[in-house]
Amino acid sequence: MNKEKKIEFPGTGLSDADFKEGRVLTTRWKVDARYTWDAGVAIGRYLEGIKKGVILGVRCYKCGRTMVPPRIFCEWCFRNIDEWVELKDTGTVNTFSLCYVTWDVKRIKEPQIPAVIEIDGASPGMGIMHLLGEVDPQKVHIGMRVKAVWRPAGEREGAITDILYWKPLEK
Amino acid sequence: MALKERVERLTQTKAWYGELPVESLYTAGIAGERFFRTLKDNGEFSGTKCKCCGIVYVPGRIFCERCFAPLEEWLTVASYGTLESWTVVYVGLDGSRLAEPIIVGLIRLDGASTVLVHRLGEVTPDTLSIGMKFTAVLKPKTKREGAITDILYFKPV
Amino acid sequence: MGRRVAIVGVGMTKFVRRAQETGQELAYHAAKMALDSCGLHLGQVDGVVLGSAPDSFDGVHMKGEYLSPGAGAWGKPYMRCFVGGATGVFSVINGWYYVASGLFDTCLVVCEEKMSSFQPHAQAAFLTIFDHTTERPLKPNLLWIFALEMNRYMSTYGLRKEDIALVAVKNKNNALDHPCAQIADKVTVEEILKSEVLAWPVQRLDVSPVSDGATAVVLANETVARRVTDKPVWIEGVGWALDTAYWTNRDLCYPRYVEEAARMAYKMAGVTDPRHQIHVAEPYDPFDYKELHHMEGLLLCGKGEAPQLTVDGVTRRDGELPVCPSGGLLGVGNPISAAGLMKVAELFWQLRGEAGKRQIARKAKRGIAQAWGDLMQVGAVVVVGI
Ligand SMILES: [Zn+2]
Numbered sequence: 201m202n203k204e205k206k207i208e209f210p211g212t213g214l215s216d217a218d219f220k221e222g223r224v225l226t227t228r229w230k231v232d233a234r235y236t237w238d239a240g241v242a243i244g245r246y247l248e249g250i251k252k253g254v255i256l257g258v259r260c261y262k263c264g265r266t267m268v269p270p271r272i273f274c275e276w277c278f279r280n281i282d283e284w285v286e287l288k289d290t291g292t293v294n295t296f297s298l299c300y301v302t303w304d305v306k307r308i309k310e311p312q313i314p315a316v317i318e319i320d321g322a323s324p325g326m327g328i329m330h331l332l333g334e335v336d337p338q339k340v341h342i343g344m345r346v347k348a349v350w351r352p353a354g355e356r357e358g359a360i361t362d363i364l365y366w367k368p369l370e371k
Numbered sequence: 372m373a374l375k376e377r378v379e380r381l382t383q384t385k386a387w388y389g390e391l392p393v394e395s396l397y398t399a400g401i402a403g404e405r406f407f408r409t410l411k412d413n414g415e416f417s418g419t420k421c422k423c424c425g426i427v428y429v430p431g432r433i434f435c436e437r438c439f440a441p442l443e444e445w446l447t448v449a450s451y452g453t454l455e456s457w458t459v460v461y462v463g464l465d466g467s468r469l470a471e472p473i474i475v476g477l478i479r480l481d482g483a484s485t486v487l488v489h490r491l492g493e494v495t496p497d498t499l500s501i502g503m504k505f506t507a508v509l510k511p512k513t514k515r516e517g518a519i520t521d522i523l524y525f526k527p528v
Numbered sequence: 529m530g531r532r533v534a535i536v537g538v539g540m541t542k543f544v545r546r547a548q549e550t551g552q553e554l555a556y557h558a559a560k561m562a563l564d565s566c567g568l569h570l571g572q573v574d575g576v577v578l579g580s581a582p583d584s585f586d587g588v589h590m591k592g593e594y595l596s597p598g599a600g601a602w603g604k605p606y607m608r609c610f611v612g613g614a615t616g617v618f619s620v621i622n623g624w625y626y627v628a629s630g631l632f633d634t635c636l637v638v639c640e641e642k643m644s645s646f647q648p649h650a651q652a653a654f655l656t657i658f659d660h661t662t663e664r665p666l667k668p669n670l671l672w673i674f675a676l677e678m679n680r681y682m683s684t685y686g687l688r689k690e691d692i693a694l695v696a697v698k699n700k701n702n703a704l705d706h707p708c709a710q711i712a713d714k715v716t717v718e719e720i721l722k723s724e725v726l727a728w729p730v731q732r733l734d735v736s737p738v739s740d741g742a743t744a745v746v747l748a749n750e751t752v753a754r755r756v757t758d759k760p761v762w763i764e765g766v767g768w769a770l771d772t773a774y775w776t777n778r779d780l781c782y783p784r785y786v787e788e789a790a791r792m793a794y795k796m797a798g799v800t801d802p803r804h805q806i807h808v809a810e811p812y813d814p815f816d817y818k819e820l821h822h823m824e825g826l827l828l829c830g831k832g833e834a835p836q837l838t839v840d841g842v843t844r845r846d847g848e849l850p851v852c853p854s855g856g857l858l859g860v861g862n863p864i865s866a867a868g869l870m871k872v873a874e875l876f877w878q879l880r881g882e883a884g885k886r887q888i889a890r891k892a893k894r895g896i897a898q899a900w901g902d903l904m905q906v907g908a909v910v911v912v913g914i
């Protein structure tokens with residue numbers, strides 16, 4: 201019954217030292233991959249709104265959802281969206297994290313606080329990903345009401361980073 | 372009609388610039404380790420022969436892709452061989468014109484079933500023909516690092 | 529539903545942080561071992577399915593083509609499939625329908641990943657899975673998605689971290705008996721709770737590692753299966769489904785897409801009461817809470833109930849419903865697609881009574897494997913039985 205024991209499994213594990221001391225041959229290559237990503241029709245308009253300090257959403261009359269980020273089609277009903285609507289720049293924390301590592305795995309002392317924020321005026325559960333700020337990390341909680349902190353109007357460039365972060369709505 | 376012409380308000384066309392931060396560190400592998408060590412230390416080309424189908428792979432591999440047999444028999448092949456095809460390259464990776472065109476060829480080393488792709492040197496395009504004999508020009512032993520670039524180029528015999 | 533399809537052979541390499549073998553060589557070892565295990569040779573394979581995650585890990589574009597010689601694809605119909613983390617289980621579904629349809633009598637399924645190639649850390653490869661315009665400028669980190677989902681899960685049901693950490697304890701301990709394991713460990717709940725906080729609530733020991741490795745299985749129709757083995761493991765049901773890629777619009781607390789995939793597979797398998805008709809489970813566990821999340825999605829318990837089953841020891845190898853007896857991704861390692869396929873391999877060994885020291889105590893005739901991936905919204909499920 202115990203066949204598994206007899207099997208020799210292949211594979212040669214290497215240590216950091218094998219690399220550092222050149223015990224195995226390696227080659228290194230850095231890909232030079234630069235891109236120009238088009239924002240697209242819906243997100244282009246979304247960013248235009250953000251430049252003016254307005255968060256835009258879209259509505260589908262069939263399912264009745266008000267969606268954000270905006271898109272040109274409703275993926276549930278698979279039809280064109282019907283209407284563009286202005287949403288509020290306030291919302292509710294759906295979930296959050298206190299993150300002590302950067303995207304490239306460098307350690308940081310003060311945590312970043314990424315959150316999914318459900319935007320007021322959109323259907324329940326319709327959130328966007330952004331960062332929280334001006335808040336004690338230990339006091340952040342799910343359900344917390346937050347408001348966008350905008351970059352000064354003259355400095356906005358039509359990017360998601362025109363919203364610097366979201367801060368608690370009331371003390 | 373191009374997409375751009377259909378966009379009524381040009382402020383809507385917005386692009387986001389970025390790059391893929393990809394850097395890779397590749398191991399030579401079990402077979403590659405042996406091939407490149409032999410090239411580096413002895414200046415020789417080594418391959419593996421499949422007992423099932425007789426193919427001699429250069430660089431050597433640990434398996435025959437046709438028979439799926441493990442390959443354990445290593446042998447040394449010649450460092451010269453036959454030109455199987457060639458091209459003259461005038462443009463670089465980014466599409467720009469090269470100052471000096473590069474000649475690239477496929478060489479089947481004597482004793483090998485497979486071909487190697489590498490640069491050709493000490494030769495001009497107008498004298499090239501398929502079937503010509505070429506031999507490897509290696510870096511001096513002290514400069515070799517166990518990489519395909521230990522071969523500088525192949526030159527006519 | 530189509531012709532009967534059996535798993536008749538499996539093979540895998542050790543899972544390691546860095547392998548000296550190239551991706552091709554890893555794929556070859558797993559594929560060759562799978563064929564040898566059932567006495568078939570490559571000439572008897574009608575088609576090959578390859579599963580592998582993003583090209584950027586191995587650093588080889590068109591990785592499917594690069595890996596094909598090692599996967600045994602020379603001169604054969606060959607298909608690469610890719611649904612992110614769900615690839616390992618999805619590749620079996622892929623192979624299943626080639627055999628179930630009658631197109632092939634046999635199909636070799638090979639999954640490979642060499643994540644160590646990515647410098648300095650494979651995590652950075654994930655930056656570009658986020659929307660390039662609305663999310664990437666915020667410099668997101670893959671951990672964010674997991675941490676956000678885990679926090680939502682914990683808060684909704686009022687779960688304690690120490691209960692969730694029990695999953696990592698169980699799996700890393702189970703992996704001590706797996707000869708291919710990368711990070712098997714006699715770890716305790718205290719050690720997990722003391723490990724470095726990466727993205728609260730996610731800590732270092734809640735997470736599976738970056739790995740290199742390959743796994744392969746051989747699928748066959750009934751005629752071939754009966755000829756080559758007296759213990760075929762039948763694929764009784766398959767299912768897959770996905771939710772919206774607008775991940776911030778999703779219910780982060782419950783994997784509805786896993787439920788839909790499971791319901792599809794259960795229907796095909798004639799399973800009406802998963803809690804009693806599934807005897808062993810290998811849900812996807814890249815993070816400890818994900819095992820719980822997925823047990824709920826697989827309808828092996830009610831919503832929010834999986835942590836209690838873990839506390840009660842039900843999911844241990846000597847429990848009533850062993851979960852991840854292999855040691856899972858948390859213990860054996862996580863070469864993405866190869867890890868998903870390892871789960872199917874584990875069920876093969878468990879149901880045949882060949883799992884050695886990992887053999888579960890209870891009698892098992894049916895098991896389920898599940899993997900999850902893409903932008904955290906794909907479920908792939910396979911139900912197997914003897
Ligand atoms: Zn709709």
Ligand SMILES: [Zn+2]
Pocket residue numbers: 421422423424425426435436437438439440
């Ligand atoms: Zn051969």
